[in-house]
Amino acid sequence: xxxxxxxxxxxxxxxxxxxxxxxxxxxxxxxxxxxxxxxxxxxxxxxxxxxxxxxxxxxxxxxxxxxxxxxxxxxxxxxxxxxxxxxxxxxxxxxxxxxxxxxxxxxxxxxxxxxxxxxxxxxxxxxxxxxxxxxxxxxxxxxxxxxxxxxxxxxxxxxxxxxxxxxxxxxxxxxxxxxxxxxxxxxxxxxxxxxxxxxxxxxxxxxxxxxxxxxxxxxxxxxxxxxxxxxxxxxxxxxxxxxxxxxxxxxxxxxxxxxxxxxxxxxxxxxxxxxxxxxxxxxxxxxxxxxxxxxxxxxxxxxxxxxxxxxxxxxxx
Amino acid sequence: xxxxxxxxxxxxxxxxxxxxxxxxxxxxxxxxxxxxxxxxxxxxxxxxxxxxxxxxxxxxxxxxxxxxxxxxxxxxxxxxxxxxxxxxxxxxxxxxxxxxxxxxxxxxxxxxxxxxxxxxxxxxxxxxxxxxxxxxxxxxxxxxxxxxxxxxxxxxxxxxxxxxxxxxxxxxxxxxxxxxxxxxxxxxxxxxxxxxxxxxxxxxxxxxxxxxxxxxxxxxxxxxxxxxxxxxxxxxxxxxxxxxxxxxxxxxxxxxxxxxxxxxxxxxxxxxxxxxxxxxxxxxxxxxxxxxxxxxxxxxxxxxxxxxxxxxxxxxxxxxxxxxxxxxxxxxxxxxxxxxxxxxxxxxxxxxxxxxxxxxxxxxxxxxxxxxxxxxxxxxxxxxxxxxxxxxxxxxxxxxxxxxxxxxxxxxxxxxxxxxxxxxxxxxxxxxxxxxxxxxxxxxxxxxxxxxxxxxxxxxxxxxxxxxxxxxxxxxxxxxxxxxxxxxxxxxxxxxxxxxxxxxxxxxxxxxxxxxxxxxxxxxxxxxxxxxxx
Numbered sequence: 023x024x025x026x027x028x029x030x031x032x033x034x035x036x037x038x039x040x041x042x043x044x045x046x047x048x049x050x051x052x053x054x055x056x057x058x059x060x061x062x063x064x065x066x067x068x069x070x071x072x073x074x075x076x077x078x079x080x081x082x083x084x085x086x087x088x089x090x091x092x093x094x095x096x097x098x099x100x101x102x103x104x105x106x107x108x109x110x111x112x113x114x115x116x117x118x119x120x121x122x123x124x125x126x127x128x129x130x131x132x133x134x135x136x137x138x139x140x141x142x143x144x145x146x147x148x149x150x151x152x153x154x155x156x157x158x159x160x161x162x163x164x165x166x167x168x169x170x171x172x173x174x175x176x177x178x179x180x181x182x183x184x185x186x187x188x189x190x191x192x193x194x195x196x197x198x199x200x201x202x203x204x205x206x207x208x209x210x211x212x213x214x215x216x217x218x219x220x221x222x223x224x225x226x227x228x229x230x231x232x233x234x235x236x237x238x239x240x241x242x243x244x245x246x247x248x249x250x251x252x253x254x255x256x257x258x259x260x261x262x263x264x265x266x267x268x269x270x271x272x273x274x275x276x277x278x279x280x281x282x283x284x285x286x287x288x289x290x291x292x293x294x295x296x297x298x299x300x301x302x303x304x305x306x307x308x309x310x311x312x313x314x315x316x317x318x319x320x321x322x323x324x325x326x327x328x329x330x331x332x333x334x335x336x337x338x339x
Numbered sequence: 340x341x342x343x344x345x346x347x348x349x350x351x352x353x354x355x356x357x358x359x360x361x362x363x364x365x366x367x368x369x370x371x372x373x374x375x376x377x378x379x380x381x382x383x384x385x386x387x388x389x390x391x392x393x394x395x396x397x398x399x400x401x402x403x404x405x406x407x408x409x410x411x412x413x414x415x416x417x418x419x420x421x422x423x424x425x426x427x428x429x430x431x432x433x434x435x436x437x438x439x440x441x442x443x444x445x446x447x448x449x450x451x452x453x454x455x456x457x458x459x460x461x462x463x464x465x466x467x468x469x470x471x472x473x474x475x476x477x478x479x480x481x482x483x484x485x486x487x488x489x490x491x492x493x494x495x496x497x498x499x500x501x502x503x504x505x506x507x508x509x510x511x512x513x514x515x516x517x518x519x520x521x522x523x524x525x526x527x528x529x530x531x532x533x534x535x536x537x538x539x540x541x542x543x544x545x546x547x548x549x550x551x552x553x554x555x556x557x558x559x560x561x562x563x564x565x566x567x568x569x570x571x572x573x574x575x576x577x578x579x580x581x582x583x584x585x586x587x588x589x590x591x592x593x594x595x596x597x598x599x600x601x602x603x604x605x606x607x608x609x610x611x612x613x614x615x616x617x618x619x620x621x622x623x624x625x626x627x628x629x630x631x632x633x634x635x636x637x638x639x640x641x642x643x644x645x646x647x648x649x650x651x652x653x654x655x656x657x658x659x660x661x662x663x664x665x666x667x668x669x670x671x672x673x674x675x676x677x678x679x680x681x682x683x684x685x686x687x688x689x690x691x692x693x694x695x696x697x698x699x700x701x702x703x704x705x706x707x708x709x710x711x712x713x714x715x716x717x718x719x720x721x722x723x724x725x726x727x728x729x730x731x732x733x734x735x736x737x738x739x740x741x742x743x744x745x746x747x748x749x750x751x752x753x754x755x756x757x758x759x760x761x762x763x764x765x766x767x768x769x770x771x772x773x774x775x776x777x778x779x780x781x782x783x784x785x786x787x788x789x790x791x792x793x794x795x796x797x798x799x800x801x802x803x804x805x806x807x808x809x810x811x812x813x814x815x816x817x818x819x820x821x822x823x824x825x826x827x828x829x830x831x832x833x834x835x836x837x838x839x840x841x842x843x844x845x846x847x848x849x850x851x852x853x854x855x856x857x858x859x860x861x862x863x864x865x866x867x868x869x870x871x872x873x
Contacts, residue, residue: 054746060385060473063749064782064794065480070753073476104385105376106473106530107549171582178590186586187578193548287576287583289551297375297550297579302746 027327037319042094045311046087049304059104059301077103079304090308099312100305104298109309112294117276117313119194120283120290124275126207127214132268135219139226144253146231154223161220167281170213174285177209184209187287194289210286214279218271225267229260262333269325273318366571366871368853371578371587371596373715377553380536380544381529382517383462383474387715388772388862389597391515393575396863397555398445399515399538402436402455402496403508405774407857407865408565410617413673414774414861416508420450420516420539421496424508426815431503432486438494442562445537448520452490457519459488469522471529481513505815509775541566541867542573552576566867569855573866588612588848594871595849601658601719604848611851616844617858618662618669620774623718625708625727625766625838626783628756629799633765634704639696640736641835645682646689647734648727650841656722660846664839666832667780668773671860674780676825678832682839689734703735709764714745716770718843724768727840755790756797766838767796774862776820780827781808784836804830 057065057073065073074080078089093100099109135158142154178186190196190203197203233239233256242252280292287293291310298306370393378390382399396404404419420439427433442450460467462478463485484504489497500507521537522529536544539562542555553575557568576593578584581600587593589610599607604614627635634640650663664682668675698704710724711717728738741764743751751761752769761767773779782788785808786800807827814820831837845858855868 053750054744055750058746058749061476062387062480063752064778065476066483066793067753067791069476069480073472076472105549112549171586174586174590178586178592182590185592186590187583187592188551188576188587193551195548195551284580285583287578287580287587294550300375300746 026330030323030326034319034323038316041315041319042091042312043087045315046090046308047083048311049302049307050083052299052302054302056103056302056304059303090305094312099309102298102303102306104301104303104306109305112306113291113309113313115194116289116291116294116310117317119189119288120276120279120292122197123207123210123214123279123283123288123290124272126211127218127275128268128272130211131215131218131271132222134215135222136226136264138219139223140230140257142223142227143230143234146227146234151227154227158220158223158227161216161223163220164216166213166216167285169216170210170282170285173209173213189289210279210282210288213286214275214282218268218275221271222264222268226260226264229263230256233259258332262329265328265332266325269321269328273321276314276317276321366569367574368570368572368595368866368869368871369574369576369593371576371584371593373579373581373584373597374577375579376550376577377547377575379473379477380533380547380553381471381474382458382515382536382538383471383478384515385473385477391513392863394544394553395515396540397542397573397866398536398540398544399517400540401514401516402438402511405512405859405861405863407859407861407863410857410859412860413618413620413669413671414859415673416512419512420455421511426505431813431815432500434498434500434507435491436496436498438496439562440494442539443560444518444521444539445543445558446518446521446524448518448537450516450539451493452496453493454519455496455516456488456490458514458516459485461517462514468527469519473529478514482510484510502812503815504812505820506776506781506812509777512775541568545572550577566865568867569870570866585848588850591850594853595847597847599846599848601656601660601846604658604660604846607848612848613851613853614660614846614848615856615858616660616846617860618671618842619845619860619862620669620672620772620779621716621770621843621845621862622664622667622669622773622839623661623723623768623770623841623843624664624667625768625840626752626796627837628765629797630756633756633797634706635765635797637696638835639692640698640704641838642680643689643692643696643734644731644736644838645680645835646685646692647736648682648730648838648840649684651684653723653726653841656719656726657841660844661718662842662844664841666828667837667839668828669842669860672828673821674776674824674828676829678829680833680835682832682835686733693735698735700735703737705737705739706731706766707739707741707762707764709741709743709748709751709761709767711743711745711748711768714748714770716772716843717745717768718770718841720768723840727838752796753791753794755795758791769796770843772862776811776824780824780831781811784808784831799836 057070061073101108102112138154142151145151174186177184185206188206190206239252242255280296283290283292284296291314295310298310372389372393374386374389378384378386378394380394384390384395400419402419402421403416405414406417407414421436422439424434424436438452444450457469461469461471462475464470484500484507485498486501487499491497518537522532525531534547541558541561543558544553545556546554555573559567561567578587584596585599585603588596608614629636654661662669666675666678710720712721731738741762752767754760782794784799784804785795786805788795789798790796810823814823852872854872855870857868
């Protein structure tokens, strides 16, 4: 197990290098200028050139990359061009808020998705199955930013039950697990949970259906095992694949909530990313993308290791 | 955070209390800004006009301020931290400013002429200890006239300009004065100052969470008793997404939002919310290329295009929140003058001019226009430009659009009409801040500012116009200067130098409990007179 983990860990290094190159270069391709965020639009060409030199933006891109990666290896992610604040502080603060939102959505989505999927798989080709399939297709298909706007109109504007934006009355730095703050989390978390509910339900449905039709299940019944015990075996067999889907979904939840965070003004990494894109804030953009990508890599690593722990065949292969 | 059981029980408990609302203290005004971040707090703000509005003219003063007390007339300059200013008649590069006595910064230190010198060094002198690249990036380009500056005594300042320049008072209205004593108390570290800044303005920054909120409280000792705030607090919240902004207002999370989307305004009004708007120095035009070969070099074509647009009809697109252009400056501007050419809707006249210029239904003119799908101050650029495209088609002008994202649009505007990146576009739809003589008139058409060295995008250069610009700078009597500005604007309009379409009216929506706001005809506003009626 340890050697599998180490082998898997070593494979992360080239991936991390590739990610760093891609996320650095990607932001250079987009037209636009980071200086627009820090200078009046009518600043003279001379002043712009001076500022470009001050930020090292006049150097060739490969040189900029080497400087960036050298600083990164020393733990320095640079400073945001737009705000002048350290990128690390900005990104980790925002990622913390996104984690809060992502885990809340996962807590809602994974149990519901698993339950619905099992239900549909177990009662395959019944009305129950069709109902769950319809729900999961709707969950995957509905644009979640639209759903977010609808939920805001109903629960914030019309009913006045829940706030429509922000991470609490004092901002995210003042977060507490009390009603005043949790009420800010409910609408974005529910909105964010809708897609993974659909995906997890569909995956679990397919897995449960397939496994239930396997010979070993018949054999277990033939041995006189109770339905509950058989389902435990089915769950164990389905767990590895379901877990990998959930891991990927958690990765998406962490980095993929740009629209939701924008709709709800949630101060997370997606919101940070969208602002950084509009401002062409290259250091912030590169730092945020890198951290999110590394989260994805880490999540894959954890899922792979967890899968191997659950299913010994994976480890052997 | 990851303790599922605790989380679930907390959620369950939360649901049980659903419906409970948090109440704000009386007299707190919560504002949803369009900016994505709290503007720079150290003095010279970023985030454009909005930054100056909320973090500039609130926490700080300039030597010369804008008068924000009236909604009925265009704002003028008034004494700020300087009580009077004059130019030496013998040497018109030499200005003397008398500074206000008895003014204190929020940290309790006294305001003196040395502080002004220190503040200008902060922007211009890279070798000074307090030089701040961030503030300099914002402020340096606003005071191009200044050559040197000295404190004559505690309350007298002398400024020498590079050449005679009567627009210096307007330039000084940009410069926010922050406290040297506070900077020293914060270990001479601007980052620390950002969290706890000190100005002389009517509001003090009390709390600040980057990207999320800033809280301003009154400065009871403000030197202008009439501008001591009535409210207990202002909370500024960045809400860049228009729907999120509207929802926050409608659900009672904020009391005021900047720039509500036009299509949400009827719903807001029917729910009792108040829409405040007023003319201000902003315009929405097409800046025309005057390079050789541009069809816009023909005055008949320029006038025809200006006559082909039904500006009143465009109002429907914007929920009526616009002022049809009658010139380059808004109709109420003190510098408007009396131009002969009236850019009203007259299709027959437009077609006659096009015929005279050699065009017709079978010989149509094709032009290429640079536009953006969104952007600061751009209003609703896509439907508005499509409307113009249809209108111009009736005058036999076919418009092909080149659409670029806003940040790139700024680059193409800086690059100028001749740059290959604009791909031969013959106009750019770039809205303008036109509050002072330089931003309002000079910078767009000055021969010395042809892009990329300046912001004369279209490469226009005309001797008569250049002479007028010189006259603006060398006319030191304010009344006489206004007359020159009027003549300059008359030439702008009579020569139809731009496709003049509309002016924004800075709409803002507020809860009915917000009282006492006077929307000045200015990019900045005064929040001191506002109260909250519970």
